[in-house]
Every structure is written in C-alpha cells, then in structure tokens.
Amino acid sequence: MPRQSIHVVGASLAGIRAVEALRRRGFDGRIVLIGAESHLPYDRPPLSKQVLAGSWDTDRIHLTKPQTLDELAIDLRLGVRATGFDLESRTLSTSDGDEVVDGLLVTTGARCRTLPGAETIGGVHVLRDLDQALTLRAELEAGPRRVVVVGAGFIGAEVAATCRARELDVTMVEALPTPLGRVLGERMGEVCAEVHRRHGVDLRTNVGVDRVEAERGRVTSVVLTDGTEIDTDLVVVGIGVVPNTEWLEGSGLTIDNGVVCDATMLAGPGVTAAGDVARWPNHRFDEVMRVEHWDNAIEQGVHAAERLLTSDAEAQPFAPVPWFWSDQYDRKIQLAGRVRPGDEVEVVTGTLEDHRFAALYGREGKLVGVLGFNRPRHVMQYKTMIENGTSFADAIAAEV
C-alpha cells in the first residue's frame, strides 16, 4: 500500500530538505513537520560566524522562503515538541497530544553538552540555536573584560575567531595536547593551534576546567585543573554535542549514541532518521558513524525521505564521503573523508607555514581524507578521488 502520510520530527536542516525531497519525488500525501523551536527553519553555520559577528541580520539565515514553504503544502507545527513514540502501535506523542502515524522521519539533531555544575551560572553560554546566538551576541556587544572559550573544537574555534575580530581578549582552554588532534591528527592540530596564537588567542592546551567561580550568580573566573585561575566575566562552552534521542527511549527503536539505522537509513519499519541524530554503517568507510556536518544533514535528509517511499528490495545504501567546512579568521578550513590518528599525512600543495595548503590522508594505501586551508577547489577535487577509491600514491602524484 502506498504511504498515506509522513511525519517529520525536527524542523531544521535535515527535516526541511527531507520534506522538499518528498514533494520533489511526487509524494502528494499529508506531510507533518514538527519542530520544538518557534522560529521558521534556519541555518546554523552563520550563528557562530556572521550572526555572532553582527554582520548578518537574522532574516538572512532562513532555510526556505515563506513562499516555498507555502508551495510545499505541509502541516507545519512549530513550537511543538515530540515526547514519545511507540513503534508497535505507531503512536507519536507530542506536546499537542497523541497521534497514530504512518511514515516517520527522525531529524531531531543534537544539542550542546554543558559544563557540569556551571549550567545555571550567568555569563556561561553554549551555542547551538538562534536564541543562544542572539543572547551571546548581546553579551559580546556589552564588552566583556575577557572571553574564556572552553574547547578548541570547530565551534569553539569559530567563536574565538569572531571574538578576536571584535578585538576582545580570548583565552581558549583545550583538554587535548593539540586542538582537533583527534579529528585532524597531531601535526595538523598544531597548525590550528598556530592559527589561533597568531591571531592573539591565549591558547592553553593539555589542561581541563576544574570549576567555574561565580558571585551573585554571575561568572567571575574559571579555575583550570592545574590550579590556574582565569579572571573572566564571559564563558563559551564548546565541548561537543549529544543527539536528541531521549524522546525515543523505550520506543522500540535502537538508541545508542543516536538513532541506529541500517545502511539505507531505515531505523525500523516505516521509520528513518537523518542528520546529527542518525547513526548508520557507512559501507564506504567500513565504519558505523554519526556525522555532525551541514552537508550530511542535507544529503541524508534527502536519502532518508526517499527511503520512506522505496521498497526494501529497491533501497540503496547511504555511503557518502563526509565533508565539512569551518571559517576561522581569514581561513576557510575544509575536511573531506574520514581521518584517524595514525593515518599517513602528505602536504600536496602550499605550505603549512603559510596556513594555505591541502594535505592528504592515507590509510592502507588508499586516499581516505583531504584537509584544506584556503584550498577549496583542491578539497573538492580530492574528495572526488576519495569517492572513486583512488590510491594514496596516485592521489599524491595527481595534477590538481
């Protein structure tokens, strides 16, 4: 029996692109898009970049035009939160009540991990949604005496860069020996550290946060695990995200650091998942992964939507080469592929010293990743080689 209706839970990047894909594929049944936030679907990458910098108004970050949204003819329920699901009876519970659903697509994304014990202290922020970005921006505009950024991952790095552009003093605290060492490898992590230092960030590595001190409910200093105390009135915590799966506990779906799907993004009969919340075996890399990247949310959202319209026999595996970018200072950093500590690394164009280069990662004789600093075209061309299964040696020798 053809599918009658599809409920999409999570009205952000993966959700909206999924809905568009359903209509593009000619699905003319009922589509319900449910989102906990009251804003129309918006794009997150600008939050730590142009929005935080103050160079973009928030009306520039919409993911669709209101007119396009009308054309999609969907039942859009904003400010509504899904609270439970039961696979057997197919009952979806939301803050609006219960409903029996046909197809279900889970795109509830992720939220920021917080610093234990500091959640309620004024002046301690995380950055995931628009409201948080606007609150943080107002704090930056008020002129804090110092910003402490906890975590030198991509979000932390972008916040630090945006603060430096505002000429604010920044101290960045990273528990690992090098920023992003686990993602990019030690050598490339060292390049990231150098970029921050060159832009005047006081970078402290290999040290954690012991506690946040406050007076009258407002942060006054951050105490590190080595005993150092940093005087500050503003803290931004960027220590990773957790997938929003609590509402699916006990649903009958498998939840394990995300909604666990098969290789085709199917999580259960008539249920798929996509975006930051989804975990699936990517056959191309022989690895079960959950990818927190913008482009993945789009591609996977489209795939998971189409999967709901496809029979098991015709279903295709989802096996992309993950890709993301990050803008920090005047650097555009891009990584494609899957990099592990211990991969071979070879710089193929430019130099590390200039912070303008492309570096290839190889494992077992194959090209598995490419990192670019201000080398967008190169990254995309090597990404195509990863997709084609090019050997590490051939990739190094290639003219790009």
Add this chain to the structure above:
Amino acid sequence: MKIVVDFDLCESNAICMQIAPDVFEVRDDDFLYVLNEHPDEGDRARMEECVQRCPKQAISLED
C-alpha cells in the same frame, strides 16, 4: 533558465563544480566562473541541486 551567482556570498568552495563541472568552475585564482549561464531546461533538477547544496545560498535560478 538563467544561473545567477551572488559573488559577495560565494566562497568558492566548489560544491557546485562537483555537481555540474560543465556549468561551474572554480579556477586557480580561487574564483568561481559560470561557464554556462543558460543551461537547458532539461537540466533543471541538477541546477536545483546546486542551489540547495551551496552552503552560502549564493546560487539562484531565474526564469
């Protein structure tokens, strides 16, 4: 159909070039060049994919 790129937004990350190398090209100077401003109507689906996948929403289609 006409391809319009807002070059103030474009950051030359070449996603569009990966999808449609016959229409978009990022050259060694790191700028994007539109090789064919008027792709055939039959190519609309691929052009719409470029519009969607551009991280900067820099591409639009005009009739």
